[in-house]
Amino acid sequence: MINMVAVNEIHADDLFKEFKESSITEFFRKNRAHLGYSGKLRSLTTVIHEIVTNSLDACEEAGILPEIYVRIEALGKEHYKIKCVDNGPGIPLKHISSVFGKMLAGTKFHRNVQLRGQQGIGVAGVTLFSQTTTGKPITVKTSTGKGKVNELDLMIDITKNTADILRNEEYSEYWRGTEIDAEFKGVRFTLSERGPFEYLRRTAIANPHVKITFIDPEGRKTVFDRSNQKVPTPPIPVKAHPKGLEVDELINMAKANKARKVSSFLGVAFSRMSNARIKEIQEHVSFDLNKNPRKLTWAECEEIINAIDKIKFLAPPSEGLMPIGEKQIREAVLNIVDPEFEATLTRPTKVHSGGVPFQIEVAIAFGGNAGRNIGEGTKFELMRFANKAPLLFDAGGCAITRSASSVDWKRYGIRDFENAPMTLFVNVISTHIPYTSAGKQSISEDQNLLKEIRFALMEVGRKFQIYYSRLRKAEERELKKQILRKYSAAFAAALAELANRDEEKIKKELYVIIEEKISGMDAEEENGEELDAIPQEEIMKTESE
Ligand SMILES: Nc1ncnc2c1ncn2[C@@H]1O[C@H](COP(=O)(O)OP(=O)(O)O)[C@@H](O)[C@H]1O
Ligand SMILES: [Mg+2]
Incomplete structure (x- = not known):
């Protein structure tokens, strides 16, 4: 018999003695940059972003006019304490530990709704970042408004991806909302354009119905008051649109669906899939659409996708998407930028990869306080938003930046684009924003998105011209x-x-x-x-x- 292993080599059996599984939490503990925790300033802004987006989402779903309080207190060198309070619906006791102590858990990712959060890792990431930099638990106070308040100290058990509740006190008080107190080390507060102050200012611009009170580490108080009293309409789930659908997506949806026939599965799972369209698909495919959707093969799904490519469908319905609105953007832009000229525009609904509907809103502001003030002059400013949440980092790899720089601004009379006293505001809304990473600071360069953003900017550019x-x-x-x-x-x-x-x-x-x-x-x-x-x-x- 030939011995396959030479004297100095180590056998696979020995190597695989080290084979182990890890938890998602363990992964993010070691790779926290994926969640946006890289750099001292960025990490602090990320904490504020995760907590504030959750408060806004929760208020929006509950039909509450949001009132948010944020305080950043300096405790030492690169050591801060953060308090965030919202007047949202609160979190039911039995879910508190999963919300703050479990990654990939939440009420949003499985529902196809337009909200700021979509992965279920945001606030557990905050808990993790706090405990890995200070060794301390975070404190959560929450109540759903029925007269009982729960106050908990919790940490994450990294190996199990579950919460360790260190204290849970219940007391009587009529109050509703959620309050988070947490400490962080290795972070830094500045008033720069990527810091928490600018983050909250832009949140106020894109969410005119929100009131935010901010106390900075020097004790200075800023109130961003609402310019609009209207309670936003709660988001409604939207079905995928057939265009842009991929084989993998289709086969997974078919497996999970309870319909008896492929034809009825198509009818219930997608928007704009009328009987007439299903008939058309039948004409293009080689098998009977009466078959069981759970038995669809990869090749059959490919046939369906190819058929969909050839067929015309109505544009996706816009009901599930909630733009800020041209009037509201104009008010906010006039209020904060006070330009000589402004124009706003909301484009019709389109779909990006996976049949996901999206919509683009843009505004252009020129003169006045538009642009970025950089001491000796003014520079062009691009404000990026995804589902009304500001994107302050990773501008380079973002579809919004790419589209803005692909427009030939000279054509519209703006010769020196980079140094123009101009602010461009772009908000991408969708039930699923294709972010480039879990840190959610930049949108991937999907062709459909690039095209729509470019069109929208060209239209307001024309108005400017x-x-x-x-x-x-x-x-x-x-x-x-x-x-x-x-x-x-x-x-x-x-x-x-x-x-x-x-x-x-x-x-x-x-x-x-x-x-x-x-x-x-x-x-x-x-x-x-x-x-x-x-x-x-x-x-x-x-x-x-
Ligand atoms: N301030 C809050 N008020 C009410 N519910 C909240 C709040 N913060 C978080 N939640 C709940 O916790 C879940 C997990 O939050 P998070 O980890 O940030 O993930 P995501 O926002 O992507 O769903 C949310 O889906 C929501 O149900
Ligand atoms: Mg979130």
Whole structure:
């Protein structure tokens, strides 16, 4: 018999003595950058982001006007204590430990609703980050408003991905909401554009119905008051749209569905899947759609996907998506940026990969306080949002940044784009935002998303161009007027002497003539102005990408 193992080699049996399983929590403890905990400032902003997005989601689902209190207290060098309080629905006692002590647990990821959270790891990540930097538990106080408040100290048992409750006190009090107190080390607070202050300011811009009170480590208090009193409509689950669907997604949905036939599965699982469309699919596939959906093979699912590609479907319904709204964005932008010019736009609903509906909202603000103030001047500013939550990091790899820089701004009269006193606001809303990582700070470069964001920006760019060219023309006319008036003064004096008439009277008459001629030019130019939408060649460029 041949011995396969040479003298110095180690046998697989020995190597595999080390084979072990790990928990998801253990993974994130070792790789916390995946959750956004890298860098001292970013880590602090991430903590605020996770807690505040949860409060806003919870209020939105419960139909409550959110009121949020955030305090950051300095305890020592790079050591802070954070208190966040919301007036949301509270968390039922039996779920508290899973919410804060278990990764991949929550009320959102399985429901296809447009909310800020979608993975069920956010706030457990906060608990984990707190305990791994301080060795201490976090404190949670919560009540659903029935007269009983629970106050708990908890940590995560890393190996089991479950919570260790160290204290649970129950007392009577009429109050409703959730309060989190936690300490963090190795983090830093600054007022920079990536810090918690800017995060909360942008949250206020994109959520005009929210009131946020912020106390910074110096004890300074800022109140971002609501400009809109309307309680947002709770999100409703939306079905996937057939376009953009992938084979893997389809086969998994088919396996989980209880329908008896593929045809009825298609009808209930997807939006815009009418009987007529199902019939069309039947014409394109080689098997009977009366078969059991749980017995669909990969090849059959591929056939269905290919059929869907060839068929026209109505655009996805927009009911499940909740844009901020053009009016609300305008109010918020005017309120905070106070620009000379602004334009807002909400595009129709489209789908990205996996048949997921999404919608783009944009605003452009020019002049006034628009742009980023950098001491010696102003720079262009891009405010990115996903489901109304600000994205402050990883701008480089984000679909929003890519789209904004792909627009030829010169075409719209903005020559030096990078240094323009301009703020672009882009909000992507969807029941599933394709983030590039669990840290949720950047959106992946899906072709459909890139195209829609680009279109939206081009449309507001066009609106800016019209305003800007009018402005420039008005300035040119004013200049012409001034020159003509200067000459007419000298002219009037000479004429008065020659004809022996009153100089002032001649001057006034000449001014009237100038006024009439220049206003005539105004009207002519306005009539000749082309108000077409996006230039055709731009559309072609986008379509072919
Ligand atoms: N402030 C809060 N009020 C009510 N429920 C909350 C609050 N914070 C978290 N939750 C609940 O805890 C779950 C887990 O939160 P999280 O780990 O951040 O995941 P996600 O937000 O992605 O669902 C949420 O889905 C929600 O049900
Ligand atoms: Mg969350």
